Amino acid sequence: MSQEENNNEQDLPQHSKEQIEEIKTEEQLRKKWRKEIDKNAAMQAYFKQFTPEQVTSFINDFLFYKHLWVKHGQRCLDSLEEHSIQWVTVATEHLKIIQQKKLFDVQCLWRADKIIIPEIQVSWDFKIWGKNILNCHFIEPISAEEVELYQQFLLQSSVNEDLKWYQYVQWQDYENLIAAYNDSDDADGDFPEWYDFINIRTGNGSYLTLPDIRGKKEEFYLDIGREIKWADETVAIEANANWEDGIKTAAIKYYTKKVAEALPEAYEQYLLNLEMNIGFSVDEKWNFDMNRRLDMLTELLFLGRKERGEPEDFNF
Secondary structure (H helix, E strand, O other): OOOHHHHHHHHHOHHHHHHHHHHHHHHOOOOOOOOHHHHHHHHHHHHHHOOOOHHHHHHHHHHHHHHHHHHHHHHHHHHHHHHHHHHHHHHHHHHHHHHHHHHHHHHHHHHHOOOOOOOOOOHHHHHHHHHHHHOOOOOOOOOHHHHHHHHHHHHHOOOOOOHHHHHOOOOOHHHHHHHOOOOOOOOOOOOHHHHHHHHHHHHHHHHOOOHHHHHHHHHHHHHHHHHHOOOOOOOOOOOOOOOOOOOOHHHHHHHHHHHHHHHHHHHHHHHHHHHHOOOOOOOHHHEEEEEEHHHHHHHHHHHHHHHOOOOOOOOO
């Protein structure tokens, strides 16, 4: 390079200098790799069956793509690793669905006055625990057999594409789920496929036919509380949005396959958290809102109990 060219280069912006250095480096690498090809006896023997034009075209392509890999290869590897982590994260969310069904079974038993759970005072508590499901200590931890069963569920041909919207499913919405199970017109959505799948294999579908003793008692006291509390108030009802249909069958098959593949690794992380007694994260804002609504319901329930001349507690 002449002195004049060198001076001109020094006057360039920094990014231009960097581009020039990249070009120089690429040229040096291409020359080095080309020499390696020329000295490779096996490659030279292989080239003899092709025309000079074909060989030149092949070598140019080879040098081009090899340089791309040297330049961007690590970024591609990092991207692949990030992609893998993404599926483990999604699979961890699906581990929660396994626990949601177990919590719903417990809710059915609790509502039927079959069991007492110290952590549950009113039915709303199930919704709170549903959003903190991996920390729910009064249901059994996930077993390896359950993970395998969930993988089978994901990979069956009949899985609905709505499974992708699992985060919008109200897994502990007892009234709506019972309505959906009974094919009632009042149901908002379908009964979860996972619940059906596991009920067939465990026989726990019978829990859905148990009477809602506790829920009816709650509603009785809440109605009285509402009449007293809101006698002169206008009560606003929030609107619900319906999600449109998901994407095509091919996409959901890919999705369920990737989640099924990632489940074992997600399960390992789940077991590690249990072993080290590390809690699972929960949406604090949502948790605050749910507990605030619980306080409101408790106030109404106690108000109803008081109006009936009964103790302001949960012993009913």
